[in-house]
Structure formats: C-alpha cells, structure tokens
Amino acid sequence: MYELGLLLLLVFNYLVFFYFIALNGVYLFTSLIAFREIRQYVLRLKSLDLSELLGSAGMPPVTILVPAYNEEASCVESVRSLLSLNYADYSILVVNDGSDDATLQRLIAEFDMVRAARLPTAELPARAVRRTYQSRLHQNLWVIDKENGGKADALNAGLNHSTTPLFCAVDADSLLERDALIRIVRPFLEDSKTVAAGGIIRIANDCDVVRGSVRRIRMPRNLLAQFQVLEYLRAFLAGRMGWAALDATLIISGAFGLFRRSLVVEAGGYASSQTSVATVGEDMELVVRIHKVCREKKMPYRIRFVPDPVVWTECPESFRELGRQRDRWQRGMAESLLRHRDLFFNPKYGRIGMFAYPYFFLLETFGPFIELAGYAAFITAIAIGVASPTYVITFFMLAFVFGMVLSLAAVGLEELGFRRYPRVGDLVHLFGLAIVENFGYRQLTTVWRFHGLVSAIRGKQSWGKMTRRGFPKEA
C-alpha cells in the first residue's frame, strides 16, 4: 500500500513537472511569436499613416454598447470618454441593467437625456426594456433602461437596438482612448473576413483623468494594482497577441471588443439566462461560439487582436475584490469551455479544436488544481523523506526564474512597441514587480482561481460585488 502511495506520488510529481513545462513552454512560445508580431505591427504602423489611410468616408458605422449595473461612480466619465472618440460615425448605447444606484439618474442629469423611441432590429431574448432615452446634448448618445438580467442580457438588449454593421462592447467602468475605435476597426477594413477584434486593457488606477481621457499615465500606488499592471502586459502583449498570430484567439475581453453584429445575432447573441444558460464568462463563450458557427458553416473568418487600441480600466485594490474577480474569471472560462467540450481535440474545428481549446481546457482551466495539488505533493514528499529538498528547491527556483523571464519578456514587448510608462523609474518598478510577485501573489491568484474552478463545477452563478472608487481626477 505504502509502495502504491509512493508510486502515485511519483507519478503526480512528474505530472506537475510536465504541466509546468507545458504551460510555461506555451507562454514562452506565444511571447516569442508576439515579439515578431509586435515588431511587424510597429513597422506597419510606421509605414502606413493611419489618419491618412482612414479618411472619414468609408469608415463603417459602429454602435458602442455599454452595459451598466450600479456604475454611478464611473459611468459619467466613461460616457465622456466615449463621446470624445476620434471616429466619424458612431453611436453610444448605454444599457442600464436595472441598477439599484443612481446610474440612470446621473446619466439623465449629466447628458440631458429625454425619452425617445428606438426600434429593435433583432429579437434576441432579453429582459424587458422599460424606457429608452436620447441625449439632447449629443444626438448619438442613447440609454436603454431595462430590467435587471445580467451583463449578457444587457448586451443582448443593446444588440437588439443597434442598427450598425459593427458593434463594440465596452465596460461602463472603462475609458476608451480617442483613437481606439479607429485603430480597432482597421482589421475589418483590411480583411473583410474579420468578424471580431479585441484591443488591449490597461490599468488606470492613479492615472490622471481629465474629462474622460487619461492624460498622465502613472504606476498605481497600491501594490496589488501594480501586480496587475504586469499581469495585463503579460496577458495581452505576450498571450493574446501570440494566440491571435496563431489564428487561435479564444477570448476577447468583455471590456473592449469589436464584432460583426449580424454574425453575433446569427450565433444567438451573448449567453444569458434568457437565451440559454447564463455564464459569468459571456465574453469567452461568445468567441468560442463564433468559432463553432463559422467552422460549422465553413465560413472563412478571422478573429484578431490589435495591440494599440487601449481601454483604461480601474482594477481591484483589495484582496477581497481581486479574489472575487479572479474567481469569476476562472469560473467564466471553465463554464465556457465545459459547455463547448465537443471542441476538445476535434479536428473539425481545426487549430481551435486541436490546439487552443485543449491548451485552455487542460492547462488554464484545470491548472490551478494541478498547481495546488503539486504544492501539496511536494510538501508531502519532503515530509515523508522521499524527495530531496535540494531537488524541490531547484525546481522552485526554475519556476521562479521562468516566471521572471516571461514577465521581463512582456515588459520588453511593451518597450518594443508602446512605451506607455515613460519614466525610467516605472521600468525599474516593473522589473522589481517581476521578482516580488513570485512570493505570495502568484500563489494567491492560484488559490482564487482554484476556488473559481470549484464554483464553476458546483454551478455558482453570482458576479460578486466590486466597489468602484471612480476615476482619479487631475490634481
């Protein structure tokens, strides 16, 4: 029995080791691909003047959908940022999803909204719309006030009321940069096979915001927020850029994505309790479903990631809220992937089925379980004296240095293409964070993600509450 236990421990130790190598190997691989892609992207931008190429005519009209639930602290700034976009033809549809706070009242007062009719052009199932409002100050600003049904339901209600070929989903607590729309629309102009595109999300905590626009970029003062700056760089510049280059994007963040409306309507809209089974990961679920619909119809399509259209967002600064957010993200991913498990190693779905889905399913969804169990297995092995502490320490050193390499690669990608943190101090700070985050922060996120995985398996549906500070203003 003891021998069997030891054997299992050994097998598990090797499983953890291979998991570690596979996961970090993929990270390194996508980082290297992203390096090539960002370099080419920067050269392309340099060779092609955006404003020159994209005159006002010929730009497709876009509807920006902003689902808002209890966003009184930041909704006005967000709408202001949307109103100042540099784009010829767009309208903004804020969908107030039955907020209990003063979100609707603040929007009505600030933008002089009056009741106005707006025709639904699609019939995606969604909770009842109570009233629609139009601003008397800005003709392209509308608010749809509806009964509470969740974010996906609010987006579906917005989709029903949008009339443009493209729609852009944006979180109500986010700030879009002035050129964000013009930049993210570009793949749709260059390649009519493009059905969706995502942009990059950056952390706005402690940046100066003037009339809905980020004027001065600073590293956040809060340590948790600082870690997230580095995490976002890794996730977007190394991760999503790399996956997009492989034509295997499985997620476009709900905070900022541009989609071909007709295809999303045809695919049944966002997954909500009204359409099918609700998920807290409606953004990833939609992208997975778009892949399925396009592949099943043998329709040529592309899903892109564009690294320079930026949306700024306020990130959690407390353990409690960050934990809830990570729990929700993990739950959303697990729910989306479990729902579409027919993709798993299914050659019918090409590289999505054979590569991207198995990676996200095995390594990202179940990763936290393997990692935590791995810690336990190592500790057990040391405790019963069957593993050499030197081996374990060396293994952890490897993990630590690998993590740092990936973080520095992400900082390098930022430096290569965008340099949003201009102070040398910020750069040094990012280097420091790449070291410090390995001691506690990473393990904590693993625990939160594990909790999210358990919640997904148990079918938990709540979002959890996040308290918004509102965007900081210029001093």
Place this chain on the structure above:
Amino acid sequence: MPSPLSLASQEWVFRALALGVGILALAMLVFAVVVIVLRLKHARTARDWAQREARWEATLLAVLAGDAAPQSLRDDVRQSERRDFIEYLVRFARRVKGREREQLQELAAPFLAVLEPDLSHRRADRRARAVQTLGDLGFVRYQEPVIAALDDEAPLVRMIAARALTRPEHPDQVGLVLEKLHLFPTWSPNFLAAMLADAGMAAVPALRAALGDPAREAPVRAIAATALTYLGDLEAADVAVTVLGGRHDVPDLLASSLRLIAKLGRPEHAAAVRPLIDSGHFAVRAAAISALGAIGGPDDLAAIREGYDDASPWVAMHAARALVDAGDVRSLEEIVARRHSRASLAIQVLSELEEE
C-alpha cells in the same frame, strides 16, 4: 528497495534542473538588457529627432512664407540626415495642400533618390514606406514605380500604391486602380469606394464606365456605384438604371445602384426601381423602398406602406424613413395611433423629424 521518488533526487535530474535554471537566468538577463537598450535607444532617437525638428522648423516656415530660399533649408541637411529630412517633410505634406504642398515637393526633390533602393527592398514595410513617400512628394518623377507597386506581392504595398494613385492631384489614374481592384478582395467595399471618390469629380468618367460595363466583376461595379454616390454625380443615376435592368442575382450591386438612385435619381427612374421592392433579398428591398421614397410618386406610397410590415425590421426602417421622404408623415402618425406592433419605429422616425 529504493523509494521510487529517489529518482527525483538522482544527480542527473538535479543537474538538468540546475541547467534549466542557468539557461533561464541567462535569458532573464538578456531580456533585461534588451529592455534597457531599447529604452535608451528610443530615448536617444526621440532626443535627436526633436533637435533636428527644432533646427529645421524655423527655416521651413520661412521658406513656405517666401522669406527664405529653399536652398537655405537644403543646405542645413547633412548627408546622414537625408532620410530624416524626407520623413520630416512627409509629416508636413499630409497637413497642407496646393502651393505649400508643391513647395514641399520641390524641397524634397533632391533627396528622394535616397529612397529608390527601398522600392525593391525585401521587407514589405520598407517598400510600402518608399511608395507612400515617393507618391506623396515625388509622384511626377516616380509615377512608374508607384504604378508598378499595384502588383507588389504584399497587400500593404498594393494598398499604399492604390491610395497614392487616387489622389485629387492625379485623378487620371483611377482607371488603373479600378482595373486592379480585384487585388483587394479582403478590403471593405465602402473603404475602397471612399478611396476612389477621393480622386474627385475628374474620376467620374472612369467610375461611370466601370458601373455600366456588364463585363466587369459585380463587386467592382458595386464599389464604383458607391463611389459615384459619394461624389454626387447626377448623371450616374442613368447608368445605375441600366444596372437594375440587368442581372438580378447580385444583391450588392443592385443595392448600391439603388442607393445611388435614391440619392441622385429622378422621378423617371422610378419605373426601373418598382420591380425590385419584391426582391428576395432584404437589402435590395430596403434600398428599393428608400429609392421610391426619394423619387417615387403618390402611386408608390401604398408599396412603401406595405414595406413597413415586411418581415425584416431593416426593410421596415427604410420604409418608415421613405414615408417621411415621400412627405407621408400622416401614415406614420396613423401607425402610432393604432398601436401597430412596430409603432415604436414610427415614433422614433417622427421624433427624428422633429429634431430636424
């Protein structure tokens, strides 16, 4: 019996892990150095560029104002700065037109040869940049390579060339671009139409010819129709009518021709539009109803009203706006009064009318 886990403490496992740590530590160091070098390089480039700009700007403004001779600025450009100077002029050239643009082209002329090797550079972005710059600042001299770039293997270079050839200064090249429009299959048709329309009214004959030529591919004709709509060419409506009498299996071409007629047509074109309100494609029905609203007569009102009950909400929306265009606001008020299932559409269109 040795523990199975003793494998993990064997020397070779430890050595492999230690080697891994060493390699990764080295990689980490390399990345850190790369980041620092990139930062220093960018900072230096930005500083040098700012210094050069400051040096040239005052003289350039004096040259443009006629207070200084062009040669005084050219003399201030060192051999190693020729590319930067061209880059600097390109930035200005995008913001000016007419005489000032010509002055910039004259200033650039002696330096442009430095870009010639880039036209055949192995990197597409270098070729694209060269085509764009030579198209902007030296089109007369470099017309041939710019035209040749329409057939470049890289889509980016082809697009830059097409853009350079559809400028208002040389609208005679639009025909060439139309011939090569099939090389841009992935680009948005509206974008391509806007690009062609940029050439201005002098491009109209070529566009009309393309629209009216049944031998051309339907997507090219549809793009030509949209470009003519942007340009507001009244006579193009006659050509569009001939399209309506032709193939009915290409909804994009029909819809863009109908949109042209809706904007620029005359009442005598309505007869050609009427049969299309029963088209099997919703976009064609919607465009036909809009056209009838714009150019039809009282006899067409019944058909437009029927369009309000079309299964497609898009056709209904076009029908509501067509009723307004046709002056039949009363029908919309009646729809509201009898609480039609699409009454909210009528309310929306009526409120838009009030705003106007």
